Amino acid sequence: MASDDNPILEVRGLKVGIEGASILKGIDLIIPKGEIHAIMGRNGSGKTTTANVIMGHPAYEIEEGEMFLDGESLDDMEPWERSREGVFLSFQYPQSIPGLQVGNFLRKSVSSVRGEEAARGSEFREKLTSAMEELDIPKSFLSRYVNDGFSGGEKKRFEILQLMLLQPRLAVLDETDSGLDIDGIRTVSKGINSVVRGTENGALIITHYSRILEHVNPDRVHIMIGGKIVASGGPSLANLLEDNGYDWLEEQVEKGVDFE
Amino acid sequence: MSGDSEAREAVGDYKAGWHDPENATIRFDFGLSEKVVRDISELKQEPEWMTEIRVKAYRHFVERPMPTWGNTEELMEIDFDKVCYFLRSSDQAGSSWDDVPDDIRNTFDRLGIPEAEQKWLSGVTAQYESETVYHSIREDLEKQGVIFLDMDSGLKEHEDIVKKYFGSVIPYSDNKFSALNTAVWSGGSFIYVPKGVHVEMPVQAYFRINAKNMGQFERTLIIADEGSSIHYVEGCTAPTYSTDSLHSAVVELLALPGAHIRYTTVQNWSNNVYNLVTKRGVAHENAKIEWVDGNIGSKLTMKYPAVILKGEGAHAEVISVAYAGNGQHQDAGAKVHHMASNTTSNILSKSISKDGGRGSYRGMAKIMPKAENCRLNIVCDALILDEESRQDTYPTMEVGNPTAHCEHEASVSKVGDEQLFYLMSRGHTEAEALGMIVNGFFEPFTRELPMEYAVELNKLMSLEMEGSIG
Ligand SMILES: Nc1ncnc2c1ncn2[C@@H]1O[C@H](COP(=O)(O)OP(=O)(O)OP(=O)(O)O)[C@@H](O)[C@H]1O
Ligand SMILES: [Mg+2]
Numbered sequence: 001m002a003s004d005d006n007p008i009l010e011v012r013g014l015k016v017g018i019e020g021a022s023i024l025k026g027i028d029l030i031i032p033k034g035e036i037h038a039i040m041g042r043n044g045s046g047k048t049t050t051a052n053v054i055m056g057h058p059a060y061e062i063e064e065g066e067m068f069l070d071g072e073s074l075d076d077m078e079p080w081e082r083s084r085e086g087v088f089l090s091f092q093y094p095q096s097i098p099g100l101q102v103g104n105f106l107r108k109s110v111s112s113v114r115g116e117e118a119a120r121g122s123e124f125r126e127k128l129t130s131a132m133e134e135l136d137i138p139k140s141f142l143s144r145y146v147n148d149g150f151s152g153g154e155k156k157r158f159e160i161l162q163l164m165l166l167q168p169r170l171a172v173l174d175e176t177d178s179g180l181d182i183d184g185i186r187t188v189s190k191g192i193n194s195v196v197r198g199t200e201n202g203a204l205i206i207t208h209y210s211r212i213l214e215h216v217n218p219d220r221v222h223i224m225i226g227g228k229i230v231a232s233g234g235p236s237l238a239n240l241l242e243d244n245g246y247d248w249l250e251e252q253v254e255k256g257v258d259f260e
Numbered sequence: 261m262s263g264d265s266e267a268r269e270a271v272g273d274y275k276a277g278w279h280d281p282e283n284a285t286i287r288f289d290f291g292l293s294e295k296v297v298r299d300i301s302e303l304k305q306e307p308e309w310m311t312e313i314r315v316k317a318y319r320h321f322v323e324r325p326m327p328t329w330g331n332t333e334e335l336m337e338i339d340f341d342k343v344c345y346f347l348r349s350s351d352q353a354g355s356s357w358d359d360v361p362d363d364i365r366n367t368f369d370r371l372g373i374p375e376a377e378q379k380w381l382s383g384v385t386a387q388y389e390s391e392t393v394y395h396s397i398r399e400d401l402e403k404q405g406v407i408f409l410d411m412d413s414g415l416k417e418h419e420d421i422v423k424k425y426f427g428s429v430i431p432y433s434d435n436k437f438s439a440l441n442t443a444v445w446s447g448g449s450f451i452y453v454p455k456g457v458h459v460e461m462p463v464q465a466y467f468r469i470n471a472k473n474m475g476q477f478e479r480t481l482i483i484a485d486e487g488s489s490i491h492y493v494e495g496c497t498a499p500t501y502s503t504d505s506l507h508s509a510v511v512e513l514l515a516l517p518g519a520h521i522r523y524t525t526v527q528n529w530s531n532n533v534y535n536l537v538t539k540r541g542v543a544h545e546n547a548k549i550e551w552v553d554g555n556i557g558s559k560l561t562m563k564y565p566a567v568i569l570k571g572e573g574a575h576a577e578v579i580s581v582a583y584a585g586n587g588q589h590q591d592a593g594a595k596v597h598h599m600a601s602n603t604t605s606n607i608l609s610k611s612i613s614k615d616g617g618r619g620s621y622r623g624m625a626k627i628m629p630k631a632e633n634c635r636l637n638i639v640c641d642a643l644i645l646d647e648e649s650r651q652d653t654y655p656t657m658e659v660g661n662p663t664a665h666c667e668h669e670a671s672v673s674k675v676g677d678e679q680l681f682y683l684m685s686r687g688h689t690e691a692e693a694l695g696m697i698v699n700g701f702f703e704p705f706t707r708e709l710p711m712e713y714a715v716e717l718n719k720l721m722s723l724e725m726e727g728s729i730g
Contacts, residue, residue, distance in 0.1 A: 055685050059677060079684035080692075088685075095682035099700025105686075108696070112687030145700065162686065 006071035007032045008170050008202035009054070014065035016046075016053050022063070023049045025227040031170070031202040033070075036192065036216055038205045040238060041224030042246050047206045048092050050224070051174045054204075055089040056082045069170060083113055086169030090159035090176045092206075096147035102158070103142035106165060113166045131164045135187055152179035160191050171195060171203040177212040189215030210238040223249060233259030274557070275723075276371065277530050279499030280363040282471050284389075286348040290473065291341045294318055297443050300346050304412055304446075307419060310426075317432035317442035324436040329622070329654075330562040330591045338534055343475040343506050345444045347389040353410060360386075360394050364470075368394070371497065373466050376712060381493075383408045383463040387478060389471060390446040401459060407452040408463055411479045414450025421452060425481055429512035429540050429568075437536045441477045441510040448478030448509065453488040453519075462491040462524070462710060469498035469505050469533065480511040484519035484547075491522040493710060497557070500530040504559065507533055513541030515549050517571060522550040526713055528720065529557040531587055537563045540595075543603075545571030552708050553580040555590050556720060564622060566595035569603035569634075576605035581705040584617030584649070585724060593622035593654075594638075598664075601632040609640045610702055613649035614724070621653040621670075629660040636664065642672040643701050645694070695722035 009031040016024035024046050031037050041047050053060050054067060056079040067074040074082055097105070106128065111119035118124065132139065135157045147155050156176050163171055171192065177185050193216055196203045205218065213221070213235060221237040222229045225246065230253045231237065237259050241249055252259075286303070288296060297318045301311040326335050354360045357374055368374065368386050377384045383397035385408070392410035401408070407418065415422045432442035449465050469476050484490055498505060507529060515521045521541065529535055535558040541549040551565035567576035582590035590613075596605040611619035621640045642651035653670050675697055683693035699706070699718050706714045 052681075055681075057681055059681075078689075079681060080687050080689050083685055083687040091682060091685075093678075095676070095679045097679060097683070097697060097700050099703030100696050105696070109686040109688070112692070145703075166686070 006068070008070055008200070009204065010068040011054070012066045014050075014053065014067065015063040016049060017061045017063055018049070018059060023227050024053070027065070027227075027229060029222065029229065031204060033200045033202060034196065034198065035219040036196050036203045036205060037220045037222065038207060038213055038218040038238065039222045039224055039229075040207060040241060045224045046227040047224055048174055051089055051092075051172045051204075051206060054170075054172055055079055055087060080112070083166075088163055088166055088168035088171045090156075090163060090171065090173040092174040092178075094147045094155045094159055096145070096150070098145050098148050100146045101142070102144050102146055105146050106162070109162065110165050127165065131161055135161050135164075135191070136183070137161060153181055153184055156180050156188070157184060160188050163195065164191055167195070169201045171201070172206070173203065174206045175208065176205070177207050177209060185212050186215060188212070192216050210242045213238045225250065231259050274500055274530055276497035276528065277500035278370075279501075280367055280470050283361065283363065284347050284349055284471070285351055286346070288344060288346040290344055292318075292343070292345055292444070296345055300444055300446065303346070306415065309423065310415065313427065313432065314443050317439045318444075320433055321436060321439035321443055324439055326436060327562070331560050331589045334534075334560045334589065338504070338506065342473055342503075344471060344473055345475050345477070346446060347471055347474060348391055349389050349470070350391070350393045353392045353395050353413070355394070355396050357394060364388050364393055367468060367470070368466065371466065371468070371495075373464075376464065380461055380710065380712065381464050382459055382461040385410055385449055385465045387447045387465065387467045387476075389469065389474060389476065392447050397463070404457050405454040406457060406459060407450065409450045411448040411450045411481065412446065414481070418450070418452070421483070422450065422481065425483060425512065425514060427512075429514065429542050430510050430538050434538060437508045438510050438538045441479060441508050441538070444475070445477045445479035445510070447476075448480040449482070449492070450480070451482040451490065451492065453484045453490045455485045456487045458488065459490040462493045464493045464495070467494065467496040467507075469507065469529075472501050473503050473505060475506040475508070478509045480509065482512070482521060482523070483514045484516060484521050486516045487518040489520040491524065493524045493713070495526050495528070495713075497528050498530045498533050501532050503532065505533045507535045507537070507558075509537045509539075511537070511539040513549055515541060515543045515547035517545040517547060519544070520548045522552065523565075524552040524709060524713070526554040526709070526717060527557060527561070531557065531559050531585075533558045535561040535563065537561075539563065540566040540568065542568045542570050543574035543576060545600075546573040547571060548575040548577070550577040551580070551594070552705070553578070553592070554705065554709075554717065555580070555582040555592050556717070557588075558590075559587065560589045560591070562591045564593045564595050564624070566597070567605065568597045568599060569605065570599050572600045572602050574600060574603045576603075578605070578607045579705050579708055580609050581702050582609075582611045582619050583721065583724065584611070584613040584619045586615035586617060589618040589620070591620045591622060593620075593624075595624040596626070596636065598627040598631045598634040598636070601630075601634070603631060604635040605637070607638040608704060610705055611640075611642045611651060612645065612698060612701065613642075613651055614645035616648040618650045620651070621655070623653075623655045625656070625666070626658045627661050627664045627666070631661055632663050634661065634664045636666045638668045640670040641701070643698070644672065644674050645698075691726040692722070695725040698725060
């Protein structure tokens with residue numbers, strides 16, 4: 001049930017496997033409304049898996065646990081239903097769809113997610129134009145095919161363009177900063193802040209670098225290792241980790257250090 | 261009636277599957293014989309030379325074995341004795357829709373033909389069963405000497421031109437079905453564009469089969485004189501029946517020096533129609549022939565639009581898509597024959613199969629020894645939507661001159677789960693996502709179509725995708 005007290009995202013005891021391999025081994029995560037959280041973690045620790053499972057990727061098997069968006073269970077929802085309810089995923093590796101024009105795709109997506117009205121007329125076009133300007137995406141991209149031949153950074157900017165147009169309640173950004181240049185990171189951070197700060201929305205930023213976190217200043221940082229969140233803390237945890245590395249962090253966790 | 265609804269179930273969302281009550285003014289008994297052939301010719305009061313060609317063609321048809329390629333099993337299932345070879349449903353071809361019998365006019369209304377005519381076409385013929393029931397051309401084009409008639413009227417009014425070119429590109433002896441068509445042809449279009457005249461907006465022919473077990477054998481001849489241009493568009497549909505119908509057309513194009521012919525087809529026959537068509541054009545010096553060929557419907561299609569590059573500097577373009585759903589086999593492709601130097605051709609084939617459908621690309625590209633500096637580019641892409649479906653390619657290339665520059669690319673792919681997930685995460689259902697991928701795959705073809713056709717094709721494919729996901 002939607003209520004002001006509900007966190008925008010709540011993940012409880014999530015265990016997930018794929019093709020017989022167990023990947024997430026019990027994730028608990030709460031993102032209150034208006035907050036931005038970050039997840040950092042080793043390669044292969046399960047960050048993308050977490051993001052995919054929140055979005056409802058059909059290939060994963062949920063072994064245990066539950067997920068709630070503003071108090072509403074996501075468990076039985078298809079990916080498109082989650083999207084229409086306000087979940088958005090910025091992909092680590094956005095897929096290209098040859099032959100599908102960007103402009104057409106954006107209009108159709110806005111129409112599916114926010115309703116036909118939102119995709120019609122001059123209001124949509126103005127919004128699109130200003131968002132593209134903000135993200136430094138040339139107009140010519142509208143007639144290109146979705147992610148087809150885009151450079152790494154262009155793909156990431158295009159993910160954020162979609163974020164801005166779809167106006168989700170929960171944005172999950174999977175390594176959106178990887179491959180972006182310095183200006184790109186700044187622009188994207190601005191975008192994320194504007195979608196979340198002072199609203200009832202929330203965001204989960206998956207990243208390997210503290211740079212983007214300096215711009216968005218997350219409320220919480222979680223460290224994932226081996227399919228578990230092993231430590232959580234304030235923004236400074238990201239810097240500690242960057243200075244000392246994962247082996248050090250694991251040692252601290254074993255010693256029972258609390259990073260709060 | 262129960263047979264019809266069964267068939268309708270089998271083809272799902274086919275939108276053009278209704279049929280009118282049959283009000284034939286003349287209907288031949290089922291089956292084919294020399295007498296049937298002579299009767300058709302007599303009924304049409306044709307000149308003797310045409311009767312002779314028909315009879316020769318008939319004899320050749322009888323002797324000629326079935327093709328040994330394509331789908332030989334399904335070809336063997338055709339029962340030529342259970343086909344109606346001639347059916348007249350209106351005593352005259354009207355030049356106003358008011359002259360067309362009500363039932364038939366309603367059918368073309370439902371198919372949107374009169375509306376399209378007003379919006380974006382230079383001329384229209386509408387064929388219903390064996391003959392043209394409506395025909396019109398814009399006055400300004402007529403004044404410039406453009407001839408746009410149904411083939412029967414073409415023969416009556418311009419016998420000299422027809423005699424000169426009929427069968428010159430595709431002789432009856434070309435293959436079994438060109439023989440059949442030559443023997444019993446009826447309807448089709450006859451077009452002549454005078455020197456230097458450019459027909460800006462497309463002309464359209466629409467072919468509708470209404471009766472059960474019907475055979476439609478239209479014959480089309482387009483002659484674009486020097487430096488002229490025309491875009492011809494054809495569409496076809498039929499009701500869904502549980503018994504088969506046969507459509508076997510012959511289309512001959514002549515592009516004289518510097519002329520440009522574009523021939524666009526969107527074939528959406530119901531899934532009980534055998535579609536066995538021979539299409540070929542001759543391109544003279546610096547002429548250009550383009551086949552834009554879409555095959556969405558039918559039970560079995562065997563069709564390989566061909567261009568003979570006869571004059572120096574001629575260019576051929578064959579862009580085709582095929583969609584094979586449940587119970588369908590699309591055996592399509594292209595043929596180019598480089599006979600002169602500095603000729604170029606591009607072939608792009610896109611094929612999708614789903615629900616056990618079967619798509620085949622069959623191509624033949626030939627470069628003659630005396631043709632210097634020819635360029636040939638072939639790209640065949642296939643997309644398979646599930647495990648039950650099938651795609652094959654049978655490309656043949658004979659390069660007889662070492663200066664030729666030939667490229668051939670072929671790919672077969674499946675729709676990726678990650679692509680689907682990406683689109684679904686943007687609010688699109690699985691069927692919508694699949695539709696977007698499929699329409700994207702066809703886009704290089706779709707963008708060549710007149711806008712109205714492109715929109716229709718996209719809708720059609722989206723509907724097909726909805727049918728598949730339960
Ligand atoms: N289909 C699959 N079959 C088997 N293992 C898989 C499959 N998909 C993912 N995995 C494994 O799950 C683990 C977690 O992968 P995930 O992509 O979530 O990592 P990540 O934290 O996002 O890593 P990175 O920082 O490199 O992006 C990895 O070991 C990966 O190999
Ligand atoms: Mg990852």
